[in-house]
Amino acid sequence: MTTSASDGRRNREDGLAFDRETAIESIGPGRWRARLDAHWNISDSPNGGYAASPLVRAMAAEVDGHPDPISCTTHFLRPAVGDAEVDMAVEVIRRGRRTSSVRASSSQEGKPRLEAVATFGDLSSRPEGPAGDGLGIELEPPPLPSPEDCVDRLELVQGVPLPLLSRVEVRIDRRFATPGAAGEAATAGWIRFRDGREPDSLSLVLFADSFPPSLFGLVGRQTGRVPTIELTVHVRRRPAPGWLRGRFSTREIAGATLVEDGVLWDSTDRVVAHARQLAMVTG
């Protein structure tokens, strides 16, 4: 396995990596199969947002007409397995006019791995402006140097191998690029697929979990793994093509767990997703 950028570019030859490596196959009513690829690993296990992506696709496929996950919660029961098949079960709980609700579970090697519940809608017809009565609150994106003036996550000292970065390009504001130097548990930067695939609402679950742990900005040592217990993503808009901008911060740490919040903006500076996760501090 390699984490070089050239590896990512090679994916163009046989389709875009995210589409190919989260592809789902129907194997019966409410049953789907996929295969996780180890190129999206963090250390020895698939990135949580990536592991959730075939499940999100399977849910979207079952709620025909409501393609966008406006609220998607995934619980990570045990680490997923790279280079292994995934069996998925999807149950639509309610089909509504404006939204549909669905639950889903995945297993690998006979063991439950992920459990998800989500509400899907159709953000294509969403009013672009504020609500009908002129009510709107926009969250402005943080000012950032251009992607070229940020640091590729590949260059950060993180204490674990990151095959994920062969697929996802993350460029971090220099203020957050040295462990502990930011003085706060935060990170900010840019993200996109290495092979030029444009972002869509389904890929936001991956992007919401692909920045360095925000703890990295605070802790003056290698952060190591900060495995996700649960991740909730609210997709707010379909992203415009181009880089996404992200900002993540740890709200609170106590005991052995932390709560991290994140926001993703698209290239038109509009919020496309909110994310929150409960994660373990492995120390």
Next chain:
Amino acid sequence: MTTSASDGRRNREDGLAFDRETAIESIGPGRWRARLDAHWNISDSPNGGYAASPLVRAMAAEVDGHPDPISCTTHFLRPAVGDAEVDMAVEVIRRGRRTSSVRASSSQEGKPRLEAVATFGDLSSRPEGPAGDGLGIELEPPPLPSPEDCVDRLELVQGVPLPLLSRVEVRIDRRFATPGAAGEAATAGWIRFRDGREPDSLSLVLFADSFPPSLFGLVGRQTGRVPTIELTVHVRRRPAPGWLRGRFSTREIAGATLVEDGVLWDSTDRVVAHARQLAMVTG
């Protein structure tokens, strides 16, 4: 129905209202029954956090030994019904040493109402201080006047009847007590049960959904109902006895939905829960 405080105090005569009105009865393997009481309504439908509470209790009962919902997500498929029975199905997905994961659904009058997924743990044995390596980030509670110097939510002009306030006492900082006067979509204040029942980790799901919509602080009109599509609560500690302090704010509004964040602190000023919800702006 009445919303007077005297009604709340009468509950003492036959047990504490929250325990009695969220009581669950086992009716088979993984099957539970409860009855929602209309005293917890907002307008004609039960408060979402209240409607979720018997479900949270049923999940806690099934994951014996892990009584605290460290992450609990509830999707509200359609409004719950006050003064009606609830049928609940609970499935434990994984029993672990430190945590257990579980999903649950409820129906009333033959229709699915709530779908939940949660991870439970045991916060009694949780280290009270920061993580093992001295790492901790505390979120300080907002400064607030004493409960006596705040405004009872009963006195706020909110555009909908609030039977809920016969059971839950909410006292709002005067800065947020007049619609639109705060100039921001935020609210802060104190909360407790009217009948003196002390808070516990299960009741935090209710308290996380019982403040006035934070939109109230921004909008110069009656806010009306802001129905919850999905609510995620992360319980961080078992609360100490006494008042809880809460602060809620709307992070972003677009289209017809908003994302609202909240934090609850106990009487020792420590964070006991984080909450985030996706809600409809009914306008």
